[in-house]
Amino acid sequence: MDNNLPSFHLKVDPADFQPATQEEKESLIVMRESVNFWHDGMRRLRKNNIAMVSLVVIVLVSIFAFLGPQIYPYSYEQQNRGSENLAPFEYSQDEIALQNSGEKVFPHLMGTDSLARDTMVRLMMGSRISLLVGIIASAIILLIGSFYGAISGYFGGTVDNVMMRLVDIIYSVPDILIIILLSVTLKYPLNALAESVIGFGWIKVIGVPLISIFIVFALLYWVGMARIVRSQILMLKEQEYVTAARALGASSARIIKKHLLTNCIGTLIVTTTLQIPAAIFTESFLSFIGLGVSAPMPSLGSMASQAIGGITTYPYRLLAPAIMISIIILSFNLLGDGLRDAFDPKLKN
C-alpha cells in the first residue's frame, strides 16, 4: 500500500466534541436580555428627573404623614391647656415653669391653634387624610371604572350602547353639586346605619363625611376611567390572542381579566395616578367649605379654612396647610405625567 495516498480518515480532535463551557455559550448569545414592559417603562421613568423627584417627595410626605404622628409627642386632638395661640417654638408659662424645674418640654414646632392643639401634628394628620382619601378613592375608581369599561367595550352592541348612555348622563352631571348634596344628606342615614345595625360600627371609626366622599367617588368619578378603558378594550379585543383564547374555550370573564385588562395596565396605572391628585383636590375643597372630615380630625382644607380668621396675626397657620396641599397635588401630577411618558405606548419614540 502506498503511504502517499491521501488518508480518508477524519482528523478529528476529541476536544472539539467536549460540551461547551458556560463562557463559550455566553459568548455566542447575540441577543441582549429581553426588555419586558415593566423594565422598559421603569427605565424611562428613572431617566425622568422630575418624576423621580416627585416620587421622592411623595415618599417623604408619606413618612411625615404616617410615621410622624407616631413619634411626635403631642396628639392631634390633645388640648394643651394654657398654651393657646403659641408662635412656633414659643413656650407657655406652664411649660416654662416645667422646664425650669428640670423637665424637658418638646417645643411646638409650628405653634398651637386657638384650642391649644399642636399645629405640626395636625398638619401631619391632615396630610394623612389627604393621602388616604386620594389613594382609596382612586382604588375605588380603578375597580369600578376598569370593569365597567371593559365589560362595555368587550360585549359591544346593545350592552355597550346602554352602558355608555349611562356614562354620558353621569358625565354631564355637575359633580361638585352632587358631591355637596350627598355629603349634606348622607350623614343621617349613614349615622343611623352605624348605630342600629351591628357590623357597621366601622362607619363611625372612619367617619361619616369620609365615607360619603368615597361613596360619591364610587358613584360619579369612575366614568372618565370607564371611557378610557373602553376605548382601549375596543382596540385590544380585535387582536389575535383574544381570538386564540376564545378558540381555546376561555370564558368572557377570563378573557377580560387575564388578557384584556392586563394588556391595558399602562393606561390603568397612568389614569389611576392622575386620579389621586383630583381626589385630594376635591377632598380639600369639601373640607374647606365645611363638608369634609368631622372635628377634631384635621384635614388640610379645614385647617386652612379655620386659619383665615387669624390671617393677619398667624399667617403661618394658613401657609402650612396651603403649601402642604399644593406640594402633595403637584408631586402626584408630575409623577402622573412622568408615568404617562414612560408607560403610554402611544407616546413611545
Next chain:
Amino acid sequence: MGKYAIKRIFSAIVTLFLIATITFFLMKLVPGGPFLAEKAPSAAVTAALEAKYGLDKPLNEQFFTYMADAMKGDFGPSIKQRGRNVADIIAKGFPVSAKIGGISILISMLIGIPLGCIAALWRGKSVDNTIIVFATFGISVPSFVVATILMMIFSTQLGWLPTYGLSSGLHYIMPVAALSFYPIAYISRLMRSSMLDVLGQDYMRTAKAKGLSGFVTLFKHALRNAVLPVVTFLGPMLAYTLTGSFVVERIFTVPGIGNEFVSSIINRDYPMIMGTTIFLATLLITMNVIVDIAYKVIDPRIKLN
C-alpha cells in the same frame, strides 16, 4: 345639524330631570326635615310649620308640587333667611357671581391662549419650560390656596387691595385673579399641545411653501385650528368657575350665589340647597349643550349626527 341639536337638548332635559328628582329625594332622607333646629320646636309648632310649607302631604304629591313650582322658577321660601324666597336670593346673588365669573373666563382666555401659543412656537426653549412649569403649578394649586395667599400678600402684608366686598374696581382684582389662576394654567397646557399638533400638519407646510408670510400662516392657519379644543374646555371651565366661586366668594365675602350656597350648606337651609343645586345644574347643563352645538358649528370637519 337640527337632529343633533334636538338629540342633545333632549338628553340634557332628561339629565336635568334626573338631577332634580335625586335632589328632591336626597333632601327627604334628612330626618326631621328642614325644621331640625338646635332648639327643637314643640310638636304643635312643627306640625303648623309643616302644614304651612306643605310638608304634611304625601311624598309624591310634594314632589309634583315642587317640580311644577321649580319649573316656574319658584323654589319656595328660604328657611333660615326669614321672609325671603330662594328664587329672590338666587336672583340677587347670581348677577354678582356671573360678573366675576365672566370677567375671569375672559381673562383666562386672553392670557392662556397667547401663553400656550408662545410655548408651542418656542418649543424646548426656556420660555416654553417656564410656561410648562407655571402651568403644571397652576393646575395643582386649589383655588382656596391661591385666594388666601393673594389675600395674605396684597391685603394684610402690603395693604394694597381691600379684603372684602365688591364696592369698587379694586375689589374685583383678587377674586378674579384667584378664579382665573387654574383656567389660565389649563388653557395654556391645552393650547400648547393643540398648537404643536397643528404646527406639524401638512397644510402648514403647504402654506409656507406657497410663500405666505409667517404672520398669515400663524394667525389664519395655525391659530384658528388650534383654538378649537379651547372651545370644548369652555363647558368644564364654567363648572370650575362656579365651584371656585363657592370658595373664592366665601373668602372675599362677595355677596354672590356661591357664598349664599355655602352659607346654606353650613346653616342646613334645605330649600335653599335644593333650589341652588337645581339652578346651577340647569345653568351648567344648558351651557354645555350650547358649547357642544357651537363646537360642531365652528368646526365643519366634524361629521354631524
